[in-house]
Amino acid sequence: MSLSVFALTGAALVGLGVYGLLARAHMLRRVIAFNLIGSGLFLFFGAAAARSTDVDPIPQALIITGIVVALSTSALAVGLVVALARSTGKAYLPDDEGGA
């Protein structure tokens, strides 16, 4: 029961993230949207990979590794957004300026 709550929450986070990624042009919002998708996937992973009552250590190890990877990617992305904003004064990609 509780597992399916986690899995559904994860799926909802992924959906929210995908919406943010497609509908929002502001680069910081997109970075947050990516993190939402990633977190949703990890939550789903933890719930869906629990195959029996025993603790399966592999998803835990993989989720922790994935969080580290996501953190480093976000750091690079935020750094690039800051560099873009400093040099152009905008946090949008050139083609997406009309977006919200």
Added chain:
Amino acid sequence: MIALIAGLTLPLLAALASIALPLRARVPAALLGVALTLIASLWLAVEVWHNGPVALLLGGWPPPIGIALQADGLGAALGVMTALVMVGVALAARVELAPSVAGARASFGFWPLMLLLWGALNAVFVSRDLFNLYVGLELITLTAVALVAISGKAQAIAAALRYLLFALAGSLLYLAGVVLTYAAHGTLDITLLATRAPAPGDALALGLMTAGLLAKTALFPFHVWLPPAHSAAPAPASALLSALVPKASLLIVLRLWFEAMPDLAAPSALLVLASLGAIAVIWGGVLALVQKRLKLIVAYSTVAQLGYVFLVLPLAGGDGAAQPWAAGAWTGGIFQMLSHGLAKAAMFLAAGIYLAAVGSDRLGDLRGQARALPMTGFAFALAAVTLMGLPPSGGFTAKYLLMTAAFASGQWAWAFVLVGGGLLAAAYLYRPLAALFAREVARTPRPISRLWQAVPLVLAALSIALGLLSAVPFDFLQIGRPDQAAEGL
């Protein structure tokens, strides 16, 4: 096995050394790391050639708990190609990314990024675990994005951010597929997945992973990020981005469809993937034809040349795996990856020489430069021979093998793509060649050292030699090949 470990750890150690050491010792340390990793890659290939696939269980834990590494013919061959390109890029970068030329920031950042990229590529070439492959892909993405942005110009940063968006979307799709695979089977090891009991979610998982990898490989219609990203970087970085980075995601596509889940390779799915490849060949060629800058022509050519590899899927995959032409088609696809890597690196490095000598890569400004810089002009022409698929180059062998397989299997429609793509390549490469070999000289170039000029020439010559001496690499690529088909063709 030591060579396998050395190929993974030496680039990382050298990357750390090139950050931590005093200013004067950084470049020598990086070059030493390049030399040692080259030796490790060659040594690994020799070991695979003599003893078959080299395997290593990390920490002695067997899958599904542990992670298995294995260098087969395919992984080791890509490792050697990577090493050759890296050496060429390092020699060119010594000049092109000297602090006095490129600025302190780019010259500091390039060496660790290049070495980290090398380590990540080697990790992907030998990994047998889907999650380990994900981590390797992410490392490649992080270093590649940083290489695009290394100049610090607003245009380069925007190109890097757009690249990052596509690459991250690709990673998340891939990761979603990995999650579903683990939830269904409790393992992520490619060898174990091949023997799994089919589950209903497998097709969705494979589709998600493939879609993510296509975005990273820049297959049509996901190619829009590639040309601005590859042309915004300094030439040695573009050579790495174009020759090596897409090969990692391509390799994973092949491993998924041929090794992990070959039972899911339905003809319709293979047809869709190969059709996207065929569209990429034509569309990339048409866009390359209308560009006015040399680097953009070379970048769009990458979109077209990578499309060929997807023709392997219907020719050697699915029901065709047991057919006599499968070995030829499989090897043709890999030959395309190898020869494209060498030739494209040579082209970008030649473009870098022209940028340094003339100060522009507009075709109009390059008129007559073959007379002033004959070695570079010759290198560009040799690389063009491979990309057009003219004999006796590696590109010819690749397209010949694919075309033979297309006719033998009765799927002759793909032969039209091969011929059409070759004609388009001849057309879009004729324009820079005609400009370079024009009689009048548009601009007087600055002198370029012969050693620097020799680098792209050697890489281009290697891509030709791959065709002339194709028997040995052909046999090499069969080592550890997933489906040992009868060698009929």
